[in-house]
Amino acid sequence: MANIMQILPELEGDEMVFVQGLIKDMDDNNAQMFANSYRPRRKDPTTMLIVVLLGFLGIAGIHRFLIGQIGMGLLYFFTVGFCYIGTIVDLINIKKMTFVYNQSQAQQVALMVKGSQ
């Protein structure tokens, strides 16, 4: 049974619990494969927070691009985060947004690992 502390120790909180649930039935080989594929795909919550804060310096929307929301990202970029209002909303919501994105990435990687059996 794979242990998250061994293969993905940098995970915290909800993300750690979620991924542990995904890998608990994997053997060590598969779990390592999962970690190798998931690590480059996931977005680190702290990095995302810093990127949101860039919005206050006038460079808004980068975090939206990072989680694949191109339309919103472009709007944010050209309107400086809807005149900061969007940036403030995202500041409150960034943790949840990042978690939802990481969840879907983790599920995709888990499917890939199972599919390559």
Add this chain to the structure above:
Amino acid sequence: MGFFNLQVMKKIDNIYSLLDFEALFWIMSLILLAFSNPYSVAHYTLFLPSLLFDIQSPGYGLGHSISHFFHGNIIASFKTHPLGIITVFVLLRHSFILLQKSYKKNRNMESYHG
């Protein structure tokens, strides 16, 4: 009595899952703009550099533009801010996707817990 509480809790959870904070925020903002007067002169802005320096925000006029759009003044909307109309559609679509995800997630959890 305990069973009744469970049903109530489930219902509350169900409704709460639809209250995706971000989606609600955008929808409330659009509704607010739809009901506000686009011809009012008041310009509220959070854009600090415009207060400190003499520069105009690239998002200036977005709120009024959206308000014009909801009142049917397409040309006025475009003149006030060129991205106003696109913003409405992007925000609506984005909110819809968020609520859809939230609803599906809750439905899945429901069937899992039975």
